Amino acid sequence: NAGVTQTPKxxxxxxxxxxxxxxxxxxxxxxxxxxxQDPGMGLRLIYYSASEGTTDKxxxxxxxxxxxxxKREFSLRLESAxxxxxxxxxxxxxxRGGQETQxxxxxxxLLVL
Amino acid sequence: AQSVTQLxxxxxxxxxxxxxxxCNYSSSVPPYLFWYVQYPNQGLxxxxxxxxxxxxVKGINGFEAEFKKSETSFHLxxxxxxxxxxxxxxxxxxxxxxxxxxxxxxxSLLVTP
Numbered sequence: 001n002a003g004v005t006q007t008p009k010x011x012x013x014x015x016x017x018x019x020x021x022x023x024x025x026x027x028x029x030x031x032x033x034x035x036x037q038d039p040g041m042g043l044r045l046i047y048y049s050a051s052e053g054t055t056d057k058x059x060x061x062x063x064x065x066x067x068x069x070x071k072r073e074f075s076l077r078l079e080s081a082x083x084x085x086x087x088x089x090x091x092x093x094x095x096r097g098g099q100e101t102q103x104x105x106x107x108x109x110l111l112v113l
Numbered sequence: 114a115q116s117v118t119q120l121x122x123x124x125x126x127x128x129x130x131x132x133x134x135x136c137n138y139s140s141s142v143p144p145y146l147f148w149y150v151q152y153p154n155q156g157l158x159x160x161x162x163x164x165x166x167x168x169x170v171k172g173i174n175g176f177e178a179e180f181k182k183s184e185t186s187f188h189l190x191x192x193x194x195x196x197x198x199x200x201x202x203x204x205x206x207x208x209x210x211x212x213x214x215x216x217x218x219x220x221s222l223l224v225t226p
Contacts, residue, residue: 042216042218043216050212098145098212
């Protein structure tokens with residue numbers, strides 16, 4: 001099992017460009033999450049999908065959209081990238097809800113110039 | 114809403130010394146508490162979790178944490194630090210009815226020879 005995979009590993013964008021970060025899990029998990037990690041801020045939840053067909057905003061959703069394509073895949077889209085979105089983005093998944101361990105992908109480093 | 118506070122953004126210990134990383138939580142309902150570790154340029158990996166069973170929780174790599182309701186704490190300890198323990202450590206809190214995992218800002222552990 002690969003666990004949680006993310007593509008790309010690294011990306012450089014110019015302000016105003018768009019891109020989609022891809023995430024897939026092979027653990028048959030119901031719930032999937034997108035976080036961003038910034039120095040000194042810990043991880044902050046952008047969006048999550050409790051189950052296939054549902055998505056909800058997290059703490060910092062502005063400037064992002066998500067799609068739960070199927071049970072395996074959960075993508076994060078930046079429609080018009082801004083320098084403030086320079087960050088490391090992590091996807092995670094778990095069986096369901098709060099008490100279950102979340103499994104993290106290796107991350108995508110995004111630099112917006 | 115639930116939250117955690119990690120005391121000390123950087124902790125330095127000598128190899129073989131006790132490791133103590135502090136985490137205090139705030140939650141109006143019984144919490145689930147987690148410690149995750151992040152090695153450089155990697156995703157997060159679960160060290161241990163508390164889900165209302167035993168208050169002393171043992172995790173991987175010799176780490177353990179004790180849930181103390183009266184002190185609203187969930188400090189992480191290891192009797193003897195190894196060089197390989199150098200990493201970023203995150204405390205996180207969740208609740209049964211929710212999905213969001215709220216992270217502390219992290220503590221960077223440095224182990225010196």
